[in-house]
Amino acid sequence: MAKKNWLKGAHSAYDTIIIGSGLGGMTAANLLAKFGHRVLILEHHYNFGGLATWFKRKGGHILDISLHGFPIGMIKTCRKYWSREVADSIVRLKSVRFDNPQFSFGTSFDKEDFTKLMRERFGVLKETVDDFFQTARNMNFFDDLSMTTQELFEKFFPGRNDIHRLLMEPITYANGSTLNDPALTYGIVFSNFMDKGVYTFKGGTDQLIKKMKKELKKNGVDVRNHCLVDKILIEDKTVKGVRVNGREIFAEAVLSNSNLLSTINKLAGQEHFSPAFLDEVSKVRLNDSSCQVYMGIKKGETIPNVGDLIFTSEEDEFTSESLLEPKTRSRTFSFYYPETRPGQNQYAIVSSTNARFKDWADLSEGDYLQKKDELIEKTLICLEKYVPDVRGKIDHIEASTPMTFKRYTKHPGGASFGTKFEGLKVSKDLPKEIAGLFHAGSVGIIMSGWLGAANYGVIVANEVDKFLRRVRQPKQKLEAANV
Ligand SMILES: Cc1cc2nc3c(=O)[nH]c(=O)nc-3n(C[C@H](O)[C@H](O)[C@H](O)COP(=O)(O)OP(=O)(O)OC[C@H]3O[C@@H](n4cnc5c(N)ncnc54)[C@H](O)[C@@H]3O)c2cc1C
Numbered sequence: 001m002a003k004k005n006w007l008k009g010a011h012s013a014y015d016t017i018i019i020g021s022g023l024g025g026m027t028a029a030n031l032l033a034k035f036g037h038r039v040l041i042l043e044h045h046y047n048f049g050g051l052a053t054w055f056k057r058k059g060g061h062i063l064d065i066s067l068h069g070f071p072i073g074m075i076k077t078c079r080k081y082w083s084r085e086v087a088d089s090i091v092r093l094k095s096v097r098f099d100n101p102q103f104s105f106g107t108s109f110d111k112e113d114f115t116k117l118m119r120e121r122f123g124v125l126k127e128t129v130d131d132f133f134q135t136a137r138n139m140n141f142f143d144d145l146s147m148t149t150q151e152l153f154e155k156f157f158p159g160r161n162d163i164h165r166l167l168m169e170p171i172t173y174a175n176g177s178t179l180n181d182p183a184l185t186y187g188i189v190f191s192n193f194m195d196k197g198v199y200t201f202k203g204g205t206d207q208l209i210k211k212m213k214k215e216l217k218k219n220g221v222d223v224r225n226h227c228l229v230d231k232i233l234i235e236d237k238t239v240k241g242v243r244v245n246g247r248e249i250f251a252e253a254v255l256s257n258s259n260l261l262s263t264i265n266k267l268a269g270q271e272h273f274s275p276a277f278l279d280e281v282s283k284v285r286l287n288d289s290s291c292q293v294y295m296g297i298k299k300g301e302t303i304p305n306v307g308d309l310i311f312t313s314e315e316d317e318f319t320s321e322s323l324l325e326p327k328t329r330s331r332t333f334s335f336y337y338p339e340t341r342p343g344q345n346q347y348a349i350v351s352s353t354n355a356r357f358k359d360w361a362d363l364s365e366g367d368y369l370q371k372k373d374e375l376i377e378k379t380l381i382c383l384e385k386y387v388p389d390v391r392g393k394i395d396h397i398e399a400s401t402p403m404t405f406k407r408y409t410k411h412p413g414g415a416s417f418g419t420k421f422e423g424l425k426v427s428k429d430l431p432k433e434i435a436g437l438f439h440a441g442s443v444g445i446i447m448s449g450w451l452g453a454a455n456y457g458v459i460v461a462n463e464v465d466k467f468l469r470r471v472r473q474p475k476q477k478l479e480a481a482n483v
Contacts, residue, residue: 006226006245013250014040014222015468017242018257019229019267022050022409023450024441025257026212027081027457028464032255033219035465040251041221042244044228049209050257050409050441051416052450057396061296062341063348064205065400066416068334069093069174069198069309070450077454086211093198093308098169099385100313100330102162109170111194122163132156133194139187141446145421149186150179165318169311173332175448176287176354176417178320185421185445192451198309204341232256232267232437239436242267252471253464255438257457259411260284260423263439264430273433277426284423287445288324289402289414291355293379296396297347303393306386309334314382326359326371331382349390351379357402357413372399417449418442431467438464 014037018029021043029041047053054064072092079087096109103121107113111133118124135152149168157163164179167190171177174193177185201208216223231243232254241250256263264273264281273281297303313330315322323330336348363371376399383390402414419427424444430437440460442448447456 004226006224007247007249010040010222010224010247010249011038013241014038015251016040016253016255016464017042017249017251018255019232019242019263020050020257020441021045021048021223021225022257022441022453023052024447024453024457024460025050025255026216027077027454028255028257028440028461029221030212030216030219031081031458031461032464033216033221035461037465037468039221040249041216041223042227042229042242043225044410045408046225047209048213048223048225049205051405052205052209053408054205057296057398059296059395060299060344060346061348061396062204062206062344062346063294063296063350064334064336065292065350066450067200067205068332068350068352069096069200071192072196072199073192074199074451074454077451077458081454081458082212083215086208086215089202089207089211090199091202092196093200095305095307095309096170096198097307097310098166098312099310100165100318101316102165102318106307108197109193110197114166114194117166118163122160122166124157124163128156133191136187136194137191139184139191141184141188145182145184147183148180149177149183152183152186153179161317168320169313169318169323169330172320172323172354173311173352175445175452177445180320181445182421188446189449189452200308200340202340202342204336207341229258229267231269232263234268234272234434234437237272237434239434251436253436253438253467255440255460255464257439257441259286259409259415260419260427260439260441260443261286262410262412264426268434268437277429277433280422280426280429284426285420286411286413286415287417287420287442287448289355289357289405290400290416291353291360291375291402292400293351293376294396294398294400295349295351295383295390295394297349297393298395299346301347301393303335303337303347303349303387303390305337306335310386312382312385323354324356326355328353329382331379333383333386349383349387351383354416355402357406357415360401360403360414368401368403372401375399375401415442417445418447419444421445431463436467436471438467
């Protein structure tokens, strides 16, 4: 049978080509189309959304990958850069729980409740709590980078590992950051969450991406899946287009939503960059990866409401490293009750742990499968603490590992959250090296997660727009002169 031509009808040239349909790539594509540019978006997977994705399994199960929670800022971003319809489906999670040997309680996960908890349960003076929140809130990109999150915590709450855990554990799950990362990455992300709690998308990721795809098409974006870009075409330090599925397509600007290091080292090629820039690139560290266990509850079964998001751990104390260990006894559970997808009347549970790629990458097939089974079993044992009879109610269970994330997103190391902080400058400097080459997507911890990636897409789309206007002006003048 002849291979399907996924680029059938595609033009030979566009104003901008976007590589990858993560939230960064899609948001940039939508904005550029609204600015009036001709945009092509190329995604290698059959689904759009990148890590903001889902999959379906027998029994009517729809399982979300990264729909655990995001800050309220996503409502404004979606309203401004997507549509009111998308923004209106964002709802607040009702109950976030912590359960570990140091403390166990539910919280609305906002500044007011955290202040109360820190005063009443942890015995911290109000002035200290206020000062901490103020300091975190005032942190910004231009701050001193030398202070680490550990140092920030020690300054305000010396020797209080329990408070460090309360403040850090959810953020580590949210963006892979550790106590050793710059304090400002913590301050920015933590303050975003503390604004008004944790939010989710009613209808599930499938509905979100469906709505976004509809909006892209409405705005005239040429939307293509099954299209793997293997080369960004560059001549004389200027972007010319991309090679995709064996075909060359031209554009004045290319915005890559693929991993930053893959964009530079593989898609563009190191030969196009200056030695000084490559030196910076060589120092960019990838962020960590993840493991997940997806559990679908049999149709007709119910589970009690035990909370939307549970940060659970059996570790006596908090360390960033222990969250990454294959034998970790810390995980989050996201519970999806029928309200998540109104009309479907189904329950699902997803457990997530942060993970190191190297712990999964070099296993024999047998060992890999065995470790996955162990992960599933450990997860079930832990889950039984909250829903004792859950095993009998599950009719679908499977696990993903860093290898899974690598396979589906092409991210080296299965990186769930892009790069560490140093990646942000490299990403921003890309167009200074190659005219017309841009990158948007998870980098630098602060531009990661649903909100960070989408907002970075907006920032970079504005840069692309400025670039396109700049390169067009001389051309238009020339055309006018020739008339
Ligand atoms: C397990 C897990 C849980 C998470 N939970 C949350 C959460 O609860 N809240 C939150 O805010 N964030 C969460 N995140 C992080 C969040 O999902 C990501 O930071 C965000 O979605 C990344 O968006 P992005 O724009 O960087 O692109 P990505 O999602 O990384 O997408 C990049 C896209 O580019 C495509 N691509 C790459 N190379 C090519 C190529 N050569 N040709 C064509 N296409 C290509 C990939 O297939 C992919 O679709 C989670 C992540 C993981 C892994």
